[in-house]
Amino acid sequence: MITKAFEPFQKKIWLSSPTMHGExxxxxxxxxxxxxxxxxxxxxxxxxxxxxxxxxxxxxxxLSSGTAALHLAVRLAGVRSGDRVFCSDMTFVATANPVKYEFLQDRWNTYL
Known part of the structure; x- marks a missing residue:
């Protein structure tokens, strides 16, 4: 369970395609x-x-990739075995990979 309070960013960090216009x-x-x-x-x-x-x-x-960033986020959030982790089923596999890496195979967005 997450117990930390998070503050929203006050300014947007814009993402865009790379440009080469300097060094x-x-x-x-x-x-x-x-x-x-x-x-x-x-x-x-x-x-x-x-x-x-x-x-x-x-x-x-x-970090080296978005997947690595998602993995770090799962670790920093303190997700542990037995926790429920919700992942979109309409996304790239990288979204769910950190869940598997953290040994939560029984919680792949499905309850049987």
């Missing part, structure tokens, strides 16, 4: 040439710092 290519090349193509490294550290500053929180975490 992005330079940073991508640097990451490739230094073998820091991962979720760690100085560029990732800076992105996390800037995002945390932008949204007004202490920390931010850059």
């Amino acid at each position: 992005e290519f330079k940073y991508m090349t640097e990451a490739y040439e230094t073998n820091w193509m991962s979720t760690i490294g100085k560029n990732i550290d800076e992105v996390e710092r800037l995002i945390a500053e932008k949204v007004g929180c202490k920390y931010a975490v850059a």
